[in-house]
Amino acid sequence: MAASRAAAVTLATLAERFDLVVQGSAAQTAIRGVCALEPGKPDCIAFAENAGQIESINRSAAAAVICPAAVAEAIESPVLVAKQPRLAFARVAALFERPSAPAGIHARAVVAETAQIDTQASIAANVIVGEHSVIAAGAVIGANTVIGEGVRIGADTRIASNCSIGDDVRMGERVSIEANAVIGGRGFGLVHNGRGWEAIPQMGSVHLGDDVEIGAGTTVDRGALDDTVIARGAKIDNQVHIAHNCRIGEHTVIAGCTGIAGSCTIGANCMIGGGVGIGDHVHIADGVIITAASQVPKNIDRGGVYSSTFRAMPATGWRKRLALFRQLDKIERRLRRVERAGLSSENNE
Structure with a gap:
């Protein structure tokens, strides 16, 4: 990864922010980005998890390494000592993931008179913000995104370009939504009249908790009467569909191309693999792991690992x-x- 355009930070600053320890006299080593351990890049920081990587550390061009104490004792490179180097690296990398967007409203944005936008929010070109919507400090709205009426967007939330945010959607703080996502579109509610299908009004909305992540091209339908809810810390991958009235528990992760039918409840700390299909009105308990491409037509009432597919074999x-x-x-x-x-x-x- 190339060094970020963000300003440099010292190892001392990183150590203080993420509760790490600087080894030796390297506290003022400047870091401008992150990189792989090999070949490494000057001014960037890498990570290593075990003693088997010591030779790679010694060959690396990285300015510093995040590693456990046992590895740090065996090397001379500038080091940040961490109990969980991979986790610490992820947190450091987040500082350099994207350059800071300038605060303010672009001249080509269209903002309703009744909308309230904090002066520290960033609104890009061709964004539309509807009546009575509120956008908090540090929020970043990418180009061409449409924000409906009565939307609430929390502090430091980032919405990428070409997204659609429906009326009355509520988002907590530090929510991340990638490009082309649709949050709060009409749910697929229909009733047969004997000759054809009539739409059932979808009058709810969507509530995203703090630290929720939504991947590119993902759709989250608004509820029919109550809201569709994705709880704090949940992570949703690209091209996932979450239908109306679903409830996703805290810190659950859902991999790409999964489809979840209406009125499902998925518990906290679940892991849903890619390409999973979950039928309507299914309840899934906390701590459930569902492997990729499984079909889930009925409730899962206790934690554990569940599968329902055949492994690939010669044709x-x-x-x-x-x-x-x-x-x-x-x-x-x-x-x-x-x-x-x-x-x-x-x-x-």
Whole structure:
């Protein structure tokens, strides 16, 4: 990764901010970005997790390394000592992920007279902000994004370009929404009238808690009556669909291309793999892990790891198994006849 355009920070500053320890006299070493351990980059910081990486540290061009104490004792490079180097690195990297956006409203933005935008918020070109919406300090709204009426956006929230935020959506602080996401679109509520389908009004909205992340191209539908809720710290990947009236628990993570039907409840600290399909009105308990491409048509009432798919195999083997699957009814009927015949023989003896 190239060095960020953000201002340099010293190891001493990073240590104080993230509760780390500077080894030796390297406190004033300047850091302008993050990098991989090898080859490393000057003015950037890398990380290492075990003694097996000591030779890589010695070869690295990185200005400093985040590593555990046992590794730090064996090297001479400028070091930040951390109990969890990967976690510490992630937090440091976040400082350099994006340059700070300038505060203010771009001349080509369209902002309703009744909207309230903090002077420390940043509104890019071609953004539209609807009536009575409120945008707090430090929030950044990317180009071409549309903010509906009555929206509440918390401090330090970042919404990328080309997003659509529906009416009355509420977001906490430090929410992150990537490009082309749609938050608060109409839910897929329909009723059949005997001849065709009629739409059910979707009158709720969406509530995103603090530190929620929404990936690029993801859609979160507004509720039919109550709000769709994604709780604090939940992380949603790219191209996920969350239907109306769903509730996602705190610190749950959902990988890309998962589809969640309406009125589902997913507990806290769950991990949902990519391409999972969850049926409507399903309840999933706290601490559930669902592996990729699984189908979940019914409730999961206790924590654990759940799967419902076949692993990939050579196509010829799969075709043979598929042929057997198609014969399962016949095989079952034949087995029952054999079992009945066996019982009859035993009774006659």
